[in-house]
Amino acid sequence: MxxxxxxxxxxxxxxxxxxxxxxxxxxxxxxxxxxxxxxxxxxxxxxxxxxxxxxxxxxxxxxxxxxxxxxxxxxxxxxxxxxxxxxxxxxxxxxxxxxxxxxxxxxxxxxxxxxIRQEPDIPDLDLASEIVLEGAQLDRGIKAGDMVSDHVRLRVNADAEAFHIEAEGDTDDVDFQLDADDLIALTAGAADSLFSLDYLKDMNKAIPKDAEVTVELGEEFPVKVHYAVAEGQGNVTYMLAPRIQSE
Amino acid sequence: MxxxxxxxxxxxxxxxxxxxxxxxxxxxxxxxxxxxxxxxxxxxxxxxxxxxxxxxxxxxxxxxxxxxxxxxxxxxxxxxxxxxxxxxxxxxxxxxxxxxxxxxxxxxxxxxxxxIRQEPDIPDLDLASEIVLEGAQLDRGIKAGDMVSDHVRLRVNADAEAFHIEAEGDTDDVDFQLDADDLIALTAGAADSLFSLDYLKDMNKAIPKDAEVTVELGEEFPVKVHYAVAEGQGNVTYMLAPRIQSE
Amino acid sequence: MxxxxxxxxxxxxxxxxxxxxxxxxxxxxxxxxxxxxxxxxxxxxxxxxxxxxxxxxxxxxxxxxxxxxxxxxxxxxxxxxxxxxxxxxxxxxxxxxxxxxxxxxxxxxxxxxxxIRQEPDIPDLDLASEIVLEGAQLDRGIKAGDMVSDHVRLRVNADAEAFHIEAEGDTDDVDFQLDADDLIALTAGAADSLFSLDYLKDMNKAIPKDAEVTVELGEEFPVKVHYAVAEGQGNVTYMLAPRIQSE
Known part of the structure; x- marks a missing residue:
């Protein structure tokens, strides 16, 4: 019923x-x-x-x-x-x-x-950093990364209390930096992982620009991105597996 | 001259x-x-x-x-x-x-x-039902039908005094119903015919959303759709042949 | 540096x-x-x-x-x-x-x-006519010409003090005429040349509709089109070679 x-x-x-x-x-x-x-x-x-x-x-x-x-x-x-x-x-x-x-x-x-494909188990991860920012800021960082590469590095600089969305292309690169002042909240810990832009762009399409988005980030770990829908009476959580970092 | x-x-x-x-x-x-x-x-x-x-x-x-x-x-x-x-x-x-x-x-x-192809004779048909509605309503019914099929059934339920735009797809179907209250005017008679959406969509493109549109409808007969242009100093009449109903 | x-x-x-x-x-x-x-x-x-x-x-x-x-x-x-x-x-x-x-x-x-391709020398031409008009007017003349042909004739009628953008297609033609009243300024001299619309359309894309555009025109000579940018602290000059007129 x-x-x-x-x-x-x-x-x-x-x-x-x-x-x-x-x-x-x-x-x-x-x-x-x-x-x-x-x-x-x-x-x-x-x-x-x-x-x-x-x-x-x-x-x-x-x-x-x-x-x-x-x-x-x-x-x-x-x-x-x-x-x-x-x-x-x-x-x-x-x-x-x-x-x-x-x-x-x-x-x-x-x-x-x-x-239909089986529902995934969403693992309960203990990620060292938590960044809370506006959907519009995440959107800007993803757009910037997309100009030069097909993947971006999400990173927290714990000393400087800053969140970075960085991309390195073959010849060009971009660094989108949000300081504590630019963020809604930041719990800074060891956090540095590489992600495919294809997936981030898809997720970004659905995230309202005015949403308060929480990003949970670790070192070479999946990222969790969540935000409220239905005026707080609903919740969306994305989880995205990292790419292998090649140095 | x-x-x-x-x-x-x-x-x-x-x-x-x-x-x-x-x-x-x-x-x-x-x-x-x-x-x-x-x-x-x-x-x-x-x-x-x-x-x-x-x-x-x-x-x-x-x-x-x-x-x-x-x-x-x-x-x-x-x-x-x-x-x-x-x-x-x-x-x-x-x-x-x-x-x-x-x-x-x-x-x-x-x-x-x-x-140029010869001008058609537009037959003078005696159609049992006349539905007068807003262009925006016709537009909505056509859009709904287009989601599931390539043709729609236009039908008047004379007992209930309602006009229906119905579509049956392979698995899904829609029924867009306008009651006497939703219509500008209704003369209800026996009226039930099937039409190609390709043509209705083309005609719909030209019909202003705020036009008062008259639909003359019979049983397995062509439909006539007409509306005024040029602030009443002109008139457009479409006539569309029905498709064979397969039961 | x-x-x-x-x-x-x-x-x-x-x-x-x-x-x-x-x-x-x-x-x-x-x-x-x-x-x-x-x-x-x-x-x-x-x-x-x-x-x-x-x-x-x-x-x-x-x-x-x-x-x-x-x-x-x-x-x-x-x-x-x-x-x-x-x-x-x-x-x-x-x-x-x-x-x-x-x-x-x-x-x-x-x-x-x-x-990178060598920078061109932009010749210092002495062109007989100078037409000053709004970007929006040039845009309209180019759009009109584009309906019937792939090239337009820019011409000044010195007697009538009028600037023409004309296009002749295989069957149809257009004549966009701006009189002295329609122009910001006009220095009328012998001026009549044919130009490719592909280039004019590209240049037109960059010219703001509200810019004051100066067109310098001669007889079967290149045309110069210039306008101010950065609130007068910058300048753009286009020069376009004429097409051979076939009579």
Whole structure:
């Protein structure tokens, strides 16, 4: 059993955070929240989305799992304007999802959850640095790195209390530096790892420019990037595996 | 003899309604109005445009027929900003159309009208239902149908006094319903026909979102869609043949 | 030695005027100004840019010459928003250009100036007509010509005191006429030459629509087009060779 009513933009933003990484996913319809965990085909980038029952106008679920094609679901939800309400209801018999909004009723065929890549375990890492910054700043650093290379180095200079997004191209290089003053918060520890820009750019697409983004970073460890959605009643966590540093 | 002065956007909107269906057309320069009738190469969609003499700042014509390449004519007219006046004058000797606006004089070569597909007869049909709605609503229904299929079913539920735009895809389907309250007017009768979305999307491109659009609909009959242009001093009528319903 | 600080949009506009014609160029770091002269590979269009020291917040140079890839330099400068300051500093040892702005430090590898096409001599021509007009008017005439042909005729009618941009296509033609009233200034003399629209369109891309543009024109002679940049503390001059008139 699943029946919920939610603001169109809340749902759209949540789905966007997953669809930048995967085309299909399982959605867990838990009693207290809706959640999605997914990993890209190369096993490099993961996403963990939770949308609390409180993020919905109304929410009833009993723990089922459905499989969806994200692009189709986003198309259907996208027929509503930002502040319109969207009603979702699972038809257990036909295994279809009914999506209703003012004047428009749609039926979306679901995908067998067993045919979808298994949900990843998101490891509980103890990362030495935690950087809290605006989405717009992360965006600027990623754009700068993308001018000269296909990967960037994320690094904390603990002495100088600064966070760096650095990229070295064949001939050119960039260093985007945010001091403690530029950041919302910084817990500085040993942190220096290399990441693929392809993944960071995809994640960056979904991160609102005005979001408060937390980056957890270690030495040659995966990075965790998380931010709140649905006015704090939901959360997105990305995890991205590091590239090997070649010296 | 043909010489006329008209607001650029009035002319542009009128030409747009035809150019979504055909590349070339005959323009009839009647004494009291300018008119175009055209049918697409597959003989499925027709358009009938009339622009009354009153839609022009000045208008003199004596019943000639010219053939034009619509894209070129629209390019030329498009050099004027919306509220600028455009002067059209036929040079009978050279068989060219002189197009003048502030500072710019252009000469457009005409096409032999005999080389252009014959103008269609637009049959006078007695269709049981008449739905009057906003262009924006028609647009929404067509966009919804386009998500799941390449054709839509237009249907009136006479008992419920509702107009439906429905589409069935291989796995998903949508039902866009407008009740009497949502419509400007409804004369409900037996009306249920299937239409190609390719044509409806083309016609929809030309229909202003704020236009009051009248849809005349029957059972497995062509649909007529008409709306006023030039602040009521002109009219566009589309007619679209139905697709065979397969059950 | 070269070290300068300049508003991002001032630098970007100046570089744009050159990058519409060539991909790489030499930049002369003179004591009193920064200057670029370049000619396209076909030797048809030339550009001469000067940015006075006064156009910079601070400027120190001693006459060096550097070679740059313009697209890369523009990417780097483009990371700054319009009114942000950009600091440029030449590292003589590494032959790299350091580009710094708020939070972002980049290093751009330079190109050996000897590997770049030689700077053209811009001949000192005595052209009979001088037309001063708004960038937006030149833009309109070029767009009009582009509808029917790949070249336009620039012509001054000295008797009527009018400037014409004319184009003759295979079947259609346009005549864009600006009278003395429409122009900012006109010195009318014998002036009638044919030019490639490909080049004029490229130059037009860089000319601000609100710039006061001076066109110097003769009979089957190159045209000179110049306008001020950096609020009068810089200047761009284009020169374009004529096409042979075929009668």
């Amino acid at each position: 699943f029946k919920a009513i939610v603001g169109a933009s809340t749902l759209q933003d949540a789905l966007d955070s997953v669809s930048v990484l995967v085309d299909e996913c399982k959605i867990r319809l838990n009693e207290d929240d809706l959640s999605i965990r997914a990993v890209d085909p190369a096993n490099v980038g993961m996403v963990d989305l939770t949308l609390d029952a409180a993020a919905f106008e109304s929410y009833e679920a009993d723990g089922g799992v459905i499989g969806v094609n994200l692009a189709k679901l986003e198309d259907f939800v996208g027929m509503a304007s930002g502040d319109q309400l969207v009603e979702l209801e699972l038809d257990e018999e036909t295994r279809k999802l009914n999506i209703r909004m003012d004047g428009l009723s749609s039926t979306l065929a679901l995908i067998d959850p067993d045919s | 043909f010489k006329a002065i008209v607001g650029a956007s009035t002319l542009q909107d009128a030409l747009d309604s035809v150019s979504v269906l055909v590349d070339e057309c005959k323009i009839r320069l009647n004494e009291d109005d300018l008119s175009i009738r055209a049918v697409d190469p597959a003989n499925v969609g027709m358009v009938d445009l009339t622009l009354d003499a009153a839609a022009f700042e000045s208008y003199e014509a004596d019943g000639g027929v010219i053939g034009v390449n619509l894209a070129k004519l629209e390019d030329f007219v498009g050099m004027a900003s919306g509220d600028q006046l455009v002067e059209l004058e036929l040079d009978e000797e050279t068989r060219k159309l002189n197009i003048r606006m502030d500072g710019l004089s252009s000469t457009l070569a005409l096409i032999d009208p005999d080389s | 070269f070290k300068a600080i300049v508003g991002a949009s001032t630098l970007q506009d100046a570089l744009d005027s050159v990058s519409v014609l060539v991909d790489e160029c030499k930049i002369r770091l003179n004591e009193d100004d920064l200057s670029i002269r370049a000619v396209d590979p076909a030797n048809v269009g030339m550009v001469d840019l000067t940015l006075d020291a006064a156009a910079f917040e601070s400027y120190e140079a001693d006459g060096g010459v550097i070679g740059v890839n313009l697209a890369k330099l523009e990417d780097f400068v483009g990371m700054a928003s319009g009114d942000q300051l950009v600091e440029l500093e030449l590292d003589e040892e590494t032959r790299k250009l350091n580009i710094r702005m708020d939070g972002l430090s980049s290093t751009l590898a330079l190109i050996d100036p000897d590997s």
